[in-house]
Amino acid sequence: MSRPGLLAALTVADFGWAVAGPVLGRFLAHHGATVIKIESNSHLDAGRASTPFAGRPSRNRSGFFDQHNAGKQSVTINLQRPEGRALARRLALACDVVNENFAPGVMDRLGLGYKELSAERPELVMVSQSMQGQTGPHAGHPGFGTTLQGLVGLCHLTGWPDREPVGTGEPYTDTVAPILAGTALMAALAYRRRTGRGTHVDLSQFEALAHVLAPALLHVQVSDEPHVRRGNAGWSRAPEGVYPCSGRDRWCAISVNTDEQWRSLAALIGFSADLPPDRQDLAWRRANLEAIERSISAWTSTRDPLAAQAALQAAGVPGYIVANAHDLVVDHQLRARGHFVPREHPAMGEHEYELPPFRLKEHAVVVARSPLIGEHTDAVLTGLLGMSEAEIVAAREAGALE
Amino acid sequence: VLDRLFDGPRVIEVGDYAAMFCGKLLGNLGCDVVRIETPATDGLTVEPPLVAWDGRELSAAWLAYNTSKRSISLDVEQPLGSATLDALLDDAAVFIASGRPDWLERHGLLPDVARARRPGQIACAITPFGLDGPYRDYRASDLVVQAAGSFVYLNGDHDRPPVRVSEEQTWPIAGAQAAFAVSAALYGAGDAGESIEVSLHETVLATLVSVVPWWQLEQRIPERHARTRYGRDVRMRQIWPCRDGFVAFRMSFGLGTSSRRNLRLIHWMDEEGMAEDLLSVPWEYTSTLELTQPQVDGWQAAIERFLMTKTKDELYAGALARTILLFPVLELRDILDDRQLAARGFFQPFADGSGHELRFPGPLFQPGHEAVPVPTRPPLPGEHTHEILGALARGAAR
Numbered sequence: 001m002s003r004p005g006l007l008a009a010l011t012v013a014d015f016g017w018a019v020a021g022p023v024l025g026r027f028l029a030h031h032g033a034t035v036i037k038i039e040s041n042s043h044l045d046a047g048r049a050s051t052p053f054a055g056r057p058s059r060n061r062s063g064f065f066d067q068h069n070a071g072k073q074s075v076t077i078n079l080q081r082p083e084g085r086a087l088a089r090r091l092a093l094a095c096d097v098v099n100e101n102f103a104p105g106v107m108d109r110l111g112l113g114y115k116e117l118s119a120e121r122p123e124l125v126m127v128s129q130s131m132q133g134q135t136g137p138h139a140g141h142p143g144f145g146t147t148l149q150g151l152v153g154l155c156h157l158t159g160w161p162d163r164e165p166v167g168t169g170e171p172y173t174d175t176v177a178p179i180l181a182g183t184a185l186m187a188a189l190a191y192r193r194r195t196g197r198g199t200h201v202d203l204s205q206f207e208a209l210a211h212v213l214a215p216a217l218l219h220v221q222v223s224d225e226p227h228v229r230r231g232n233a234g235w236s237r238a239p240e241g242v243y244p245c246s247g248r249d250r251w252c253a254i255s256v257n258t259d260e261q262w263r264s265l266a267a268l269i270g271f272s273a274d275l276p277p278d279r280q281d282l283a284w285r286r287a288n289l290e291a292i293e294r295s296i297s298a299w300t301s302t303r304d305p306l307a308a309q310a311a312l313q314a315a316g317v318p319g320y321i322v323a324n325a326h327d328l329v330v331d332h333q334l335r336a337r338g339h340f341v342p343r344e345h346p347a348m349g350e351h352e353y354e355l356p357p358f359r360l361k362e363h364a365v366v367v368a369r370s371p372l373i374g375e376h377t378d379a380v381l382t383g384l385l386g387m388s389e390a391e392i393v394a395a396r397e398a399g400a401l402e
Numbered sequence: 403v404l405d406r407l408f409d410g411p412r413v414i415e416v417g418d419y420a421a422m423f424c425g426k427l428l429g430n431l432g433c434d435v436v437r438i439e440t441p442a443t444d445g446l447t448v449e450p451p452l453v454a455w456d457g458r459e460l461s462a463a464w465l466a467y468n469t470s471k472r473s474i475s476l477d478v479e480q481p482l483g484s485a486t487l488d489a490l491l492d493d494a495a496v497f498i499a500s501g502r503p504d505w506l507e508r509h510g511l512l513p514d515v516a517r518a519r520r521p522g523q524i525a526c527a528i529t530p531f532g533l534d535g536p537y538r539d540y541r542a543s544d545l546v547v548q549a550a551g552s553f554v555y556l557n558g559d560h561d562r563p564p565v566r567v568s569e570e571q572t573w574p575i576a577g578a579q580a581a582f583a584v585s586a587a588l589y590g591a592g593d594a595g596e597s598i599e600v601s602l603h604e605t606v607l608a609t610l611v612s613v614v615p616w617w618q619l620e621q622r623i624p625e626r627h628a629r630t631r632y633g634r635d636v637r638m639r640q641i642w643p644c645r646d647g648f649v650a651f652r653m654s655f656g657l658g659t660s661s662r663r664n665l666r667l668i669h670w671m672d673e674e675g676m677a678e679d680l681l682s683v684p685w686e687y688t689s690t691l692e693l694t695q696p697q698v699d700g701w702q703a704a705i706e707r708f709l710m711t712k713t714k715d716e717l718y719a720g721a722l723a724r725t726i727l728l729f730p731v732l733e734l735r736d737i738l739d740d741r742q743l744a745a746r747g748f749f750q751p752f753a754d755g756s757g758h759e760l761r762f763p764g765p766l767f768q769p770g771h772e773a774v775p776v777p778t779r780p781p782l783p784g785e786h787t788h789e790i791l792g793a794l795a796r797g798a799a800r
Contacts, residue, residue: 003594006586006589006596007586007589007590008590009590019611027582051616052612052616052622053619053620054619063616063618064611064612064615066615067611067612067614067615068611132742133742134768135745135746135768136742136743136745137722137742138741138742140725141722141725142725142727143727143728143729144727146640146650147640147651147652147727147728148650148729149650150641150648150649150650150729150730150731150732151650151729151730151731151732152732152737153734153737155648155650155731156648156732156733157567157568158557158558158567159557159558159559159565160559160565163559163562164641164648165641165648165731166559166565166626167640167641167650168553168556168557169556169557169627170610170611170613171611172567172609175608175610176578179581179582179608180427180578180767181767182582182586183427183428183431183581183582183766184431184766184767186582186586186589187407187431187585188407188769190407190408190588190589191405191406191407191408191409193589194409195405199407200769201767201769202767202769203766203767204746204767204768206743207743207746207763207767210737210743211574211763212423212569212571212574213569213734214467214762214763215451215461215462215465215466215467216569216734217466217734217737217738217761218453218462218465218760218762219451219452219453219462220734220735220738221761222453223451223453225451227569227733227734227735228568228733229565231562231568232545232554232563232565233568234543234545235449235450235451237543240543241545241563242549242554242564242566243563244563251549251564253545253546253548253550253554254546255543255545257541257543261541313537313540318540318542318543318546319541319546320540320546320549321549321550322549322552322555322563322564323549323550323551324552324555324624325552325613325614325616325617325623325624326617326621326623327552328552328607328613328614329617329618332535332536333531333532333536333537333540333603334603334604334607336534336535336536337532337534337535337601337604348619351619352614352618355604356604356608357576357579357600357601357604357605357607357608358579358580358598359532359599360583360587360596360597360598361596361597361598362591362596362597363590363591363594363596
């Protein structure tokens, strides 16, 4: 990794707030882009007020914010003031990319919309990630990632068939949409290099998830079979599930993909039936699932989850603990791959940051801490906009830098 | 003819759904993607659930994840197939391979092998747990990887085991992460190319919003909170029953626009004489930390009584008109009829050889002006074998 990051020459004006926008900005920072977060003390990014905190709650100590804004610079600009909006506009026009995830119309009202900015700088690339896109009858309808999952079908797909749907515990759309947005952004940058023209990447979080759920969306067009939550059961596997282990709320996930894996599992847990093991095919296992799952649970429930995982994998059976937050930070595989990297944060102390889920051999993958609020205001206004000390003082006195 | 965003760099793809989804995204953005069907992954073309297509039953996932590309059949485990793959790779900007590390290794499909011959190439491997580490060769499934990445632990009812999402997630999400890394390399790597590896396990961690920091900073383990969210100790509904199904809605508190939007629901309830005592709740001046469970349960019961008088369509229409932070809980079939997706031309009909149509997810995004990334129909498995190998032979003859 002798070379700088793949996006080392890129500058990004990051107006992202809460989750989806900041996540995309962080991905770009991992590739070495200069990502300038524009935020304000007078209208705080919800992330800075979100739990957990390192010690007493403070806008500089939110672990939630820290995770999604690692590697960025922070400039405080008050967008409620005309002087602030003028500065934000100059900053946006000085960057290659504008990143935002407000409800549609907000950037326009601030004078920072794509039409207005691209009129002055046609090569600007803007990426917007709203709930349902910038156009269409429902475009302006706001919401949370945790409730958007109802619209995209995830709620109905998560839970038990005999119970109400539960949905995912995490606002999944907020973290999946930025991956697709980032990919589209790279293509838009390649296009700009070739043609000199910018693009507005209007990514809808709803549509991003529809791409992921496309197989089921095809299937429901031709089948009357219900496509709903099935607990942990798979379409074409049995047994498959989450089974209790020793300890409070400890579980092990097990999937049997093949007949061979079933024979290994049956031997491991001492499962016996009248039919010889080599005739216990998928159809037979489905018909006898209750007895099989009882037998698996009897085996797992007396075992430590990690011991169960090791025994299953040694037998060639897909199995892993159902990891909780603590399990992740001590996970042998993640540790061996150097997934966690310690960095010193001036307000939060030393703690570990995560690498992105890709490793590169030729270019650097950058891992750095999140910024204090407004930490880079003066440096960015001087360095990127060429403002003098007197101009910065004047902007501050006008309340533009709150 | 509209421009494409990527100007047709050749991408060769082999492997499971992760490589497929990666190729689908790159194809949608203007890459010239060729998928290789090889005996080791042939099973995926007929993995249930199945869809009738061109007189045969094909895997819905295989069709859905193979738009915007061509397909050839090649046994990469045999010397002739392997040599043909090598020749194909000589003309390719990108090579994507996904599957178990031992399979990739045995058949020369690892990034560094491809790049040893073509140093400027972008090569990417996508594997369940990564190319190194003690669990490198662990067996995987979607459930097992979702569990390993802590996604499963956070979903479900308290009195039942935690649950997965009932549609496979880890393969497409890892494919998307690979597409992001590959496209960044297409933009930024220049002559150096890049050797990329993506772990499904780690892509699950990247979908978590703040799980690891809870342990790091407070030594707390976030637990599953079925249908509820928010507050450290008070449980609040997030999914609510209505007359014909469910809706998603979250009560909000504190100074901010969200809690003011609660009031719009309460006013709607009041119009119909169902507000009970909710008009007097000081949403804006209440912190979630001060709430008690009986208080919340009382408010929720009143809201639930109102929601039960309406269908999810009626509630969504009312929420749209009043800007209430409420969404319907849709089933997949409902999504096909969604007005917003229709207005954006999201679903794109493709017909098979007999004219039978299916609607596929269309553009990845809506661009502000030209360069519309419109997908093309999925190929049949191996449909372009003659076309592509023929072109390769003509190139070699020249």
